[in-house]
Amino acid sequence: MVSRTFLKLIISRHCAVDMLTVTVTATITQPASATPTITAVSDCHPHGTTNWCMVGTEEYQISGPTATEEFQAQYTDCHKHGSDTYCVDDTGEDVEVIMESTEETTHSGETAEEPAGSREHCHFHAGVEHCVGGSEEVSCDATPRDYNIPLRIGLLFVILATSAFGVFLPILTTRFNIISQTNMIFVVLKQFGTGIVLSTAFVHLFTHADLMFGNECLGELQYEGTTAAVFLAGLFLSFLADYLGARFVQWRQKKHAATDSEIRGTPTDGSDKAVSASSTPENEFNRSHSLPHAHGAxxxxxxxxxxxxxxxxxxxxxxHSILIGITLVVAGDSFFITLFVVILFHQMFEGIALGTCIAELPKAAASTLQKCIMGGTFALITPIGMAIGIGVLNSFNGNDPSTIVAIGTLDALSAGILAWVGIVEMLARDWMHGRLFNASLIRSAAAMFALVCGMVLMSVLGKWA
Incomplete structure (x- = not known):
């Protein structure tokens, strides 16, 4: 602190002619390093094993007491011994006041007592705690934890019931004609499910796969596009399955048509006038792409x-539902309940998405029993993953390189599959070639709102799962 002392020196000389007055101002500057003079400290409080006290708005460390029971709320009769400042405690003993700026001093023990996640945001993926913003070294060994196994077993059945509710709701309501497939409620559920599938593909699975392949325990990948390449493989496999399935169906239909023609004695060569004009190459292209043709539907x-x-x-x-089950179970207890709630909603929403697609299947494609089997498979798969996780709970290491590669590959493959199905078979089919192409404004607006809601909700859940 700089203090100014003004000294006024008036030198007066009386002469026969006049009087001369001179005023001299002297400034005395106190060294900046000088410590302030204090008489007492108060509002004392512990940080770890060290007591800190206040002098006005400044905080100073008290050197001396080392145990919490010795700390006092204030110290008085402060005085100096040389350049050091001391105050007197209740027993009459001197304690030293460390006269250093709090900006230059770190509270002893604060680092150890700092709550987890105050400087970094952590969440679990496949039993691995991923943290953003921290600077601590990553350990690739299995993290020893005490798991609440009875809680995990009990919540397994909650996941089972929630998944079953989500997937069977559209199946059973359409089966018993409670809601028809043209009903506004069913359309909204279908588009909500489409949004869920798209968001799951890109926000959940692709991001998770990228996290896995970027794990430090795996080392630096020589091929930086690994995640995208596996994603593309999943997308291509889905396309291939659809294409080969369509070609197989077409081949079987032609074979049956040829057999029927032989039985009826109808010619089957190119001169057959009974063949529809829709069999021309142009129409074949339009039909395979579900496009309208001038001469046909x-x-x-x-x-x-x-x-x-x-x-x-x-x-x-x-x-990815198997991986979700394992991920949930092997997460630490500190994050387990949060992750459980997120996955509970995830399973219900994803069940609705799958259930609406199963419910739309015609009877010629799947009977009610087959639809129930397909829905039941989804309902059971995440609990099965949880059961697997419980079985390997004490030996599972999410940072093991082989585990990282396996989970990352399955996540990226699943992302590619869902991306193809969500974009081509659900989004494009309904909006470009299906009922919503010429739907009314109200129906289109409601369907679009549901689609966006599905994408947004599942993207929000992607912060934790």
Whole structure:
């Protein structure tokens, strides 16, 4: 602190002619390093094992007491011994006041007592705690934890019931004609499910796979596009399954048509006038892409093609549902309940998405029993993953390189499958070639709102799961 002392020196000389007055001002500057003079400290409080006291708005460390029971609320009769400042405690003993700026001093023990996540945001993926913003070294060994196994076993059945509710709700309501497939409620549920599938593919699975392949315990990958390449492989496999399935259905239909023609004695060569004009190359292209033709109606997918599409969707969901079950169980108790609530909503929403697609299958593609089997498979798969996780709970290491590669590959493959099904078989089919193409403004607006809601909600859940 700099203090100024003004000294006024008046030198007066009386002469016969006049009087001269001179005023001299002297400034005395106190060294900046000088410590302030205090008489007492108060509002004392502990930080770890050290007591800190206040002098006005400044905080100073008290050197001397080392145990919490010795700390006092204030110290008085402060005085100096040389350049050091001391105050007197209740027993009459001197304690030293460390006269250093709090900006230059770190509270002893604060680092150890700092709550987890105050400087870094952590969440679990496949039993691995991923943290953003921290600077601590990452350990690739299995983290020893005490797990509440009875709680995990009990909540397994909650996940089972929630998944079953989500997937069977649209199946059973349409089966018993409570809601028809043209009903506004069903349309909204279908588009909400489409948004869920799209968000699951990109926000959940692709991001998780990228986290896995970027794990420090795996080392630096020589091929930086690993996640995208596996994602593309899943997308291509889905396309291949759809394409080969459609070609197989077409081949079987032609074979049956040829057999029927032989039985009726109808010619089957190119001169056959009974063959519809829709068999021309142009019409074949339009039908395969569900586009309208001037001389015919829009081609709808055959029941077998629709069943293949839904099986594609369910395959992608099943792959990552097993991982979801394992991820939930091996998460630490500090995060388990939060992750459980998130996955509970995830399973219900994803069940609705799959259930609406299963419910749309015609009877020629799947009977009610087959639909229930498909729905039951989804309902059981996450609890099965949880059961596997419980079985390997004490030996599971999410940072093991082989585990990282396996989980990252399955996540990226599932993402590719769901991306193909969500964009081509659900989004494009409904909006570009289906009922919503010429739907009324109200129906289109409601469906679009549901679609966006599905994407947003599942993207929000992606922060924790």
């Amino acid at each position: 829009i081609h709808n997918a055959t029941p077998m093609e629709e069943k293949i599409n839904v099986m594609n969707l369910e395959a992608g969901i099943i792959f």
